[in-house]
Amino acid sequence: MYITSKSQVKEIIDQVSEDYCINISKRLESLRLLSKSLSKLSIKLRSNELLALVRFINEAIDQSEEWFQRAQNMVLPRGSVIHIPSSNITLMAIYSWLPSYIAGNMNYIRLSRRIDEEYIKNVISEIDLAIGVDESRRQIFYSGKVEDEITAITSKVADARIIWGDNETINMIKSKYPTNASIEINFKTRYSASLIDSRFYLNSDEDSKERLSRQYMNDSLLLSFNACSSPHYTFWLGSDSINIKAQKDFICKIKKLTSMQDIATGAITTENIRKLQTSAAIDNLDDKVLEIIRGKGVIKVSSKRNKRLREDLLKGFIYYIDAKDLNELSNIFPHRIQTLTYIGIINSKVINQFLESLGERAPDRFVPTGEGLKFSLCWDGQNFLESLTRKVCVT
Amino acid sequence: MEHTNHLQAIGDLHSWHFERCAGFQSIVESCGWKGNLYKKPQDIYLHSGIFKEIKLISMDVQDDILLLKSSGTSGTNRSHIYTDRFTRISQQRALQEIITKELLIDIKDKPAYYVIENPKTIQGRGIEEVGYDARFAAIKGFSTFGKGMKYLLNENNELDLNSLENLRNERGNVFIFGFTASVYLYFIQRLISLNIRISNNDVILLHGGGWKKLEKYGISNSELKKSAEKTIPNINCVNYYGMIEQTGSIYVECKEGFLHTNNFGLIITRNNNLDICKYGEQGIVQSLSVLPKSYPGQSVLTEDIGIIYGKDDCKCGKGGLYFKIIGRLPKTEIKGCSDVYY
Ligand SMILES: [Zn+2]
Numbered sequence: 001m002y003i004t005s006k007s008q009v010k011e012i013i014d015q016v017s018e019d020y021c022i023n024i025s026k027r028l029e030s031l032r033l034l035s036k037s038l039s040k041l042s043i044k045l046r047s048n049e050l051l052a053l054v055r056f057i058n059e060a061i062d063q064s065e066e067w068f069q070r071a072q073n074m075v076l077p078r079g080s081v082i083h084i085p086s087s088n089i090t091l092m093a094i095y096s097w098l099p100s101y102i103a104g105n106m107n108y109i110r111l112s113r114r115i116d117e118e119y120i121k122n123v124i125s126e127i128d129l130a131i132g133v134d135e136s137r138r139q140i141f142y143s144g145k146v147e148d149e150i151t152a153i154t155s156k157v158a159d160a161r162i163i164w165g166d167n168e169t170i171n172m173i174k175s176k177y178p179t180n181a182s183i184e185i186n187f188k189t190r191y192s193a194s195l196i197d198s199r200f201y202l203n204s205d206e207d208s209k210e211r212l213s214r215q216y217m218n219d220s221l222l223l224s225f226n227a228c229s230s231p232h233y234t235f236w237l238g239s240d241s242i243n244i245k246a247q248k249d250f251i252c253k254i255k256k257l258t259s260m261q262d263i264a265t266g267a268i269t270t271e272n273i274r275k276l277q278t279s280a281a282i283d284n285l286d287d288k289v290l291e292i293i294r295g296k297g298v299i300k301v302s303s304k305r306n307k308r309l310r311e312d313l314l315k316g317f318i319y320y321i322d323a324k325d326l327n328e329l330s331n332i333f334p335h336r337i338q339t340l341t342y343i344g345i346i347n348s349k350v351i352n353q354f355l356e357s358l359g360e361r362a363p364d365r366f367v368p369t370g371e372g373l374k375f376s377l378c379w380d381g382q383n384f385l386e387s388l389t390r391k392v393c394v395t
Numbered sequence: 396m397e398h399t400n401h402l403q404a405i406g407d408l409h410s411w412h413f414e415r416c417a418g419f420q421s422i423v424e425s426c427g428w429k430g431n432l433y434k435k436p437q438d439i440y441l442h443s444g445i446f447k448e449i450k451l452i453s454m455d456v457q458d459d460i461l462l463l464k465s466s467g468t469s470g471t472n473r474s475h476i477y478t479d480r481f482t483r484i485s486q487q488r489a490l491q492e493i494i495t496k497e498l499l500i501d502i503k504d505k506p507a508y509y510v511i512e513n514p515k516t517i518q519g520r521g522i523e524e525v526g527y528d529a530r531f532a533a534i535k536g537f538s539t540f541g542k543g544m545k546y547l548l549n550e551n552n553e554l555d556l557n558s559l560e561n562l563r564n565e566r567g568n569v570f571i572f573g574f575t576a577s578v579y580l581y582f583i584q585r586l587i588s589l590n591i592r593i594s595n596n597d598v599i600l601l602h603g604g605g606w607k608k609l610e611k612y613g614i615s616n617s618e619l620k621k622s623a624e625k626t627i628p629n630i631n632c633v634n635y636y637g638m639i640e641q642t643g644s645i646y647v648e649c650k651e652g653f654l655h656t657n658n659f660g661l662i663i664t665r666n667n668n669l670d671i672c673k674y675g676e677q678g679i680v681q682s683l684s685v686l687p688k689s690y691p692g693q694s695v696l697t698e699d700i701g702i703i704y705g706k707d708d709c710k711c712g713k714g715g716l717y718f719k720i721i722g723r724l725p726k727t728e729i730k731g732c733s734d735v736y737y
Contacts, residue, residue: 255668266666266667266678266679266700266724267698267724268667269667269668269669269679270442270679270696270698270724273442273669273696274442274444274445276425276426277422277425277426277441277442277445278444278445278448278449279425280421280422280424280425280426281418281419281421281422281445281448281449281451282448282449288424288425288427289425289426289427290427291427292426292427292669293668294667294668294669295669297425297426297427
């Protein structure tokens with residue numbers, strides 16, 4: 001339910017019991033309805049974003065069904081959860097809400113004022129229809145002028161709070177809105193990377209090359225390379241000459257895909273170029289930019305220089321790193337990688353060996369290129385359902 | 396792109412700064428643009444925000460350097476522009492050529508000069524330790540085209556009625572300068588609400604600077620013009636576009652309501668991948684100026700959105716590219732995926 005006034009939220013806190021909740025099979029059933037109606041809406045609005053959400057919902061239904069079956073103890077909701085999603089991804093609020101709803105919680109979800117109100121209202125009314133009147137009074141989306149007050153009120157009463165933000169944002173919210181929540185989940189900024197087998201890429205036919213570069217761009221274009229799921233590093237596996245050849249071809253294909261008229265993303269492009277130029281002037285980089293894509297400089301770094309990659313420089317750049325093989329890559333592989341996408345048939349035994357060799361630097365996810373944005377119930381190494389439910393232990 | 400003269404001059408400036416300014420050199424080299432210095436000078440630009448982040452200077456001798464700072468309240472977020480005497484003189488000369496030509500102001504028979512400004516905001520903003528304030532510099536820069544200087548606002552941003560009376564009693568031409576938002580909010584609107592008409596024969600009102608403040612009132616340039624004409628029937632209300640990084644080479648609005656490029660400045664618009672736009676397309680504005688020699692401000696990528704409509708075929712009869720500034724890029728603060736909180 002979408003609310004805009006303080007009295008509405010007070011009424012809900014007073015009247016709606018957070019203990020009440022329909023059982024898991026009913027919850028999943030209502031999500032199946034939601035998936036169908038959003039799928040229709042995505043066609044009507046020609047929205048790829050919604051289509052991705054539908055895929056996520058379907059995935060979530062399957063994964064949760066399995067999870068609840070495996071959970072042997074009695075699983076109960078936490079109670080009420082407040083969500084403070086990032087505002088740069090329009091449907092982030094829904095992504096944050098969904099697993100918590102599956103867990104059976106009552107939810108308060110703050111919507112950024114920057115998000116297209118009509119669009120998100122459309123989605124919320126589909127949710128209300130799918131989950132029914134009673135349940136919709138327990139799933140509260142809010143924004144507008146009262147957003148500040150509601151965040152303050154609900155932070156006090158909630159049992160859990162989820163914040164998507166960098167340290168600064170998280171600290172700001174913590175000090176501005178004190179909470180008694182027993183669980184606080186903070187998703188900090190992470191980076192992602194891509195792994196490309198250069199020979200595999202070069203041996204692919206033109207159509208496949210185009211498809212692969214499009215998939216790579218799908219992972220990247222959201223926020224013009226700034227999303228945590230977009231590859232900030234791209235590792236190229238192969239000999240130097242093969243890598244150079246593959247990069248040339250790849251960049252050429254990508255440049256064709258990036259150019260379009262969209263002034264809103266122009267703001268991100270200029271911000272990217274500002275960061276690039278600031279770093280260039282201040283840090284006196286040794287590395288030269290191969291190409292500028294959406295204001296981000298593609299910089300080539302050799303893995304042979306045996307230096308850990310500097311995270312602070314990621315702001316203006318996309319790194320292309322050559323490595324002879326996975327062994328060599330393992331030496332310089334950075335920390336805090338969230339998703340590692342890959343292009344090329346890499347056999348599972350080799351993959352496992354590689355991930356093992358990374359130790360604590362292993363990424364959270366290893367998925368084919370193009371699936372970087374695919375959400376999972378497991379995020380940042382954290383299983384939402386585990387965190388947002390409680391189990392009754394009987395000894 | 397034809398503007399051969401401009402581009403040649405910009406190419407010369409690029410290599411001048413490349414040799415003298417380490418920051419500019421690093422940026423050009425890091426961006427992989429070294430090969431463009433002469434070949435594609437239009438494809439080398441600095442983001443305007445760079446002047447807020449680092450000191451960019453292309454001079455060895457520093458005694459006649461003046462620091463120009465963009466107007467702003469916070470100390471950290473102001474652009475720092477270092478000008479030497481040579482650059483200042485050429486900027487003033489360019490301004491003179493543009494103003495006398497475009498506004499038909501006779502420098503030998505100067506009009507009376509009025510500023511829509513609160514004297515208090517200017518006080519203490521002159522040459523001081525922290526540098527020269529851009530707002531002050533603009534008022535000062537335009538003062539050479541008029542005689543005397545009178546403030547039309549008092550210290551509370553109200554109309555200074557004495558000063559206004561003086562203006563109404565001027566026998567000759569009057570030249571009024573102000574920042575767009577102040578012109579509308581503190582001058583035109585007040586005149587309308589006080590029901591005051593100014594019936595002087597010849598009034599030129601030049602205004603420029605951010606439209607952002609006016610956007611929330613839903614005021615466009617043509618609306619501003621209309622309301623100005625309502626209360627000052629014989630007014631020539633002219634908008635200009637300029638930036639602190641390129642003092643002197645400003646772009647002045649023509650009778651048809653378009654800004655025009657001139658001998659000193661050139662405009663390019665770019666799409667979200669920084670490729671050059673076609674005429675008629677919205678794009679990010681890049682401005683070139685042949686003037687800056689003491690700092691690398693010859694090619695600046697702004698955060699303004701503009702449309703270039705064509706070249707040499709504006710109905711007003713003036714040559715050059717004619718364009719409009721239609722807004723500013725939305726504020727972004729991209730830190731990563733999970734962070735934007737607004
Ligand atoms: Zn014209």
